[in-house]
Amino acid sequence: xxxxxxxxxxxxxxxxxxxxxxxxxxxxxxxxxxxxxxxxxxxxxxxxxxxxxxxxxxxxxxxxxxxxxxxxxxxxxxxxxxxxxxxxxxxxxxxxxxxxxxxxxxxxxxxxxxxxxxxxxxxxxxxxxxxxxxxxxxxxxxxxxxxxxxxxxxxxxxxxxxxxxxxxxxxxxxxxxxxxxxxxxxxxxxxxxxxxxxxxxxxxxxxxxxxxxxxxxxxxxxxxxxxxxx
Amino acid sequence: xxxxxxxxxxxxxxxxxxxxxxxxxxxxxxxxxxxxxxxxxxxxxxxxxxxxxxxxxxxxxxxxxxxxxxxxxxxxxxxxxxxxxxxxxxxxxxxxxxxxxxxxxxxxxxxxxxxxxxxxxxxxxxxxxxxxxxxxxxxxxxxxxxxxxxxxxxxxxxxxxxxxxxxxxxxxxxxxxxxxxxxxxxxxxxxxxxxxxxxxxxxxxxxxxxxxxxxxxxxxxxxxxxxxxxxxxxxxxxxxxxxxxxxxxxxxxxxxxxxxxxxxxxxxxxxxxxxxxxxxxxxxxxxxxxxxxxxxxxxxxxxxxxxxxxxxxxxxxxxxxxxxxxxxxxxxxxxxxxxxxxxxxxxxxxxxxxxxxxxxxxxxxxxxxxxxxxxxxxxxxxxxxxxxxxxxxxxxxxxxxxxxxxxxxxxxxxxxxxxxxxxxxxxxxxxxxxxxxxxxxxxxxxxxxxxxxxxxxxxxxxxxxxxxxxxxxxxxxxxxxxxxxxxxxxxxxxxxxxxxxxxxxxxxxxxxxxxxxxxxxxxxxxxxxxxxxxxxxxxxxxxxxxxxxxxxxxxxxxxxxxxxxxxxxxxxxxxxxxxxxxxxxxxxxxxxxxxxxxxxxxxxxxxxxxxxxxxxxxxxxxx
Numbered sequence: 145x146x147x148x149x150x151x152x153x154x155x156x157x158x159x160x161x162x163x164x165x166x167x168x169x170x171x172x173x174x175x176x177x178x179x180x181x182x183x184x185x186x187x188x189x190x191x192x193x194x195x196x197x198x199x200x201x202x203x204x205x206x207x208x209x210x211x212x213x214x215x216x217x218x219x220x221x222x223x224x225x226x227x228x229x230x231x232x233x234x235x236x237x238x239x240x241x242x243x244x245x246x247x248x249x250x251x252x253x254x255x256x257x258x259x260x261x262x263x264x265x266x267x268x269x270x271x272x273x274x275x276x277x278x279x280x281x282x283x284x285x286x287x288x289x290x291x292x293x294x295x296x297x298x299x300x301x302x303x304x305x306x307x308x309x310x311x312x313x314x315x316x317x318x319x320x321x322x323x324x325x326x327x328x329x330x331x332x333x334x335x336x337x338x339x340x341x342x343x344x345x346x347x348x349x350x351x352x353x354x355x356x357x358x359x360x361x362x363x364x365x366x367x368x369x370x371x372x373x374x
Numbered sequence: 375x376x377x378x379x380x381x382x383x384x385x386x387x388x389x390x391x392x393x394x395x396x397x398x399x400x401x402x403x404x405x406x407x408x409x410x411x412x413x414x415x416x417x418x419x420x421x422x423x424x425x426x427x428x429x430x431x432x433x434x435x436x437x438x439x440x441x442x443x444x445x446x447x448x449x450x451x452x453x454x455x456x457x458x459x460x461x462x463x464x465x466x467x468x469x470x471x472x473x474x475x476x477x478x479x480x481x482x483x484x485x486x487x488x489x490x491x492x493x494x495x496x497x498x499x500x501x502x503x504x505x506x507x508x509x510x511x512x513x514x515x516x517x518x519x520x521x522x523x524x525x526x527x528x529x530x531x532x533x534x535x536x537x538x539x540x541x542x543x544x545x546x547x548x549x550x551x552x553x554x555x556x557x558x559x560x561x562x563x564x565x566x567x568x569x570x571x572x573x574x575x576x577x578x579x580x581x582x583x584x585x586x587x588x589x590x591x592x593x594x595x596x597x598x599x600x601x602x603x604x605x606x607x608x609x610x611x612x613x614x615x616x617x618x619x620x621x622x623x624x625x626x627x628x629x630x631x632x633x634x635x636x637x638x639x640x641x642x643x644x645x646x647x648x649x650x651x652x653x654x655x656x657x658x659x660x661x662x663x664x665x666x667x668x669x670x671x672x673x674x675x676x677x678x679x680x681x682x683x684x685x686x687x688x689x690x691x692x693x694x695x696x697x698x699x700x701x702x703x704x705x706x707x708x709x710x711x712x713x714x715x716x717x718x719x720x721x722x723x724x725x726x727x728x729x730x731x732x733x734x735x736x737x738x739x740x741x742x743x744x745x746x747x748x749x750x751x752x753x754x755x756x757x758x759x760x761x762x763x764x765x766x767x768x769x770x771x772x773x774x775x776x777x778x779x780x781x782x783x784x785x786x787x788x789x790x791x792x793x794x795x796x797x798x799x800x801x802x803x804x805x806x807x808x809x810x811x812x813x814x815x816x817x818x819x820x821x822x823x824x825x826x827x828x829x830x831x832x833x834x835x836x837x838x839x840x841x842x843x844x845x846x847x848x849x850x851x852x853x854x855x856x857x858x859x860x861x862x863x864x865x866x867x868x869x870x871x872x873x874x875x876x877x878x879x880x881x882x883x884x885x886x887x888x889x890x891x892x893x894x895x896x897x898x899x900x901x902x903x904x905x906x907x908x909x910x911x912x913x914x915x916x917x918x919x920x921x922x923x924x925x926x927x928x929x930x931x932x933x934x935x936x937x938x939x940x941x942x943x944x945x946x947x948x949x950x951x952x953x954x955x956x957x958x959x960x961x962x963x964x965x966x967x968x969x970x971x972x973x974x975x976x977x978x979x980x981x982x983x984x985x986x987x988x989x990x991x992x993x994x995x996x997x
Binding site: 224335355 | 403404
């Protein structure tokens, strides 16, 4: 799975972005997060991962985040003791379609914490971990936008995208919805989850990742083998 | 924050469905989720394991250690707990049969949960009992061997000859009946009135009751027929028929349907032809013996009977009944011959036996435990000599027949155990009124007693008195219960064995004292506490359940465990007998198959739990 210069090049770019963000985050609550840079030449099973999912009222970068759910994956196991699900207090009225999908009403969202408090809790857990998400590019964008909003500094982190891994490791013709989380899980014999809150989706993604790695049957997967490329 | 999907899943599956949502919620937070693709080993045998596993999706295959047996577990099934409960290495291998998502709970969290939730404890204990039940069933299955139906399963109906049964009317003359028997070449003639069986006449009856008594053959056959009939139904098991026939020493058994119409006659020779060497034959030979040497010759074949019955797949309870039956017949026939030699007894008396023979639970290699209960009109000066001689003839005869002298001298030859009823009563009264631990351990055997010859009412009278005293005396009961709890069920034995299974282990397992005695003790405590007249342990337990002292499930569990342990003993003994050795109760661990070890352990655990229950219930604060 060595990709030689491509990995080297990507890592160079990442290091530059990380240093930039770290400088911008100085004397903000994000400073602690940037104290720990996760190396890429570690074995995957030795690397702490956090599966993360945001619920939002849209998919654009300025969408309102409604909820964050996450759970740690460590040594090939999803550790439910680390599971968190935090509601984020809404700034604006919710947009109609998201309410239907996520079953989050204005009232329930209003009970949550401020976006800033939720981010601080999340960043503490993310420190030193890679972030696992299905369509991680969205979580990456949300996290970056939210950090800029709350702390004035960008978010840079190591992401693993289960959607991208599926395409990279097991390429084949698919229908339009072929990469949907539920559809992929069914192909791995994983159970159907009724709920679509942030935590359930984070767990669902974590389990999918374990299944993908198991099916790949490659011993000693390295971090660089699974990181999102882009 | 709750982990909804996990909580709702656990809430749908046993045993977690019995927990409150808040308990499940905190449990959920301790779970680790792992994924096992098809064909991967989830748990390997002989390894350390510190996780309780629950199948979230997919299916796994449990392969029973050391056997070809496997068991498929699907969604919601729990596995991997025996090693957690007993702090041992795993016995079984678990392989993902499909791609499986498994929830795993760390050992510490599991054990903590068990501590505070009795319903879970019961679930995991019960599961052990169920496995045991399957094991017993499997064992019988495997003993059928050549695919022939096991003896245990044979119903009488299947043994009946298809041809029509030759019958006559009770109003026919003796002469006509005899001619019909000769023509049809039968030795037994059922007599039918209005379609119903009313009597039976045999060759032997014609000789004894007609020719021997000068009854005219023109008389109706009803005058000499046997009317007091023991019959069975076609659905009854062969084994029950054999037991009845051996107990009553009868050779022909009419089989009737529910309308009491005859459907056939089973003869002991039919059974002998079909099953060869068996208990019936030995009992018949003992009964026909005219001297002690002939009794001894026949009785010594009890070992062959034991081996044959065990190999035929007869369950341990029934093997023990047959073996006991031979023992009992040996006693009664020896006494009968002794009385013939010494003349009739000067006062009424009863031969009482104690221990396993009394309980009809005898196995191979038993010694004798007996005594005489004499009528209170007994006068030592006038009658002492007679009963001493009678006792000597009996006990010597038993010793030559293989029932060796009792090492504890509990024999009618010991004049302590050859006493009038009132002395016996006084002795029991003392044991019960002034119990001390030493006393109790030495006297429990006396609370299992049965009359095998002589006046049954003497034994009944003693027993009734004993139960009246014992059931009313809480202190005595507490001593008995404590003595029962005293036995150490050898659970640790297996742990050592498993860890050192490559080395030659000098230790042996004493099946009789370490495994069988505890069940007998438990049953006895219930019998004494509830005043039950049953002597057989299984019957005592069933009766105790009827009286509500323990649940039907609990009784089935104990009886299954008892059955399993005894079946191991009988198979062990039948192996010794086949090799020409004397049967013993000592088992070297290397002689146990892995299957036996696994399930003996389950059985021991069930027994230990019930010892605790008995001790809590009756031992009170003395414990």
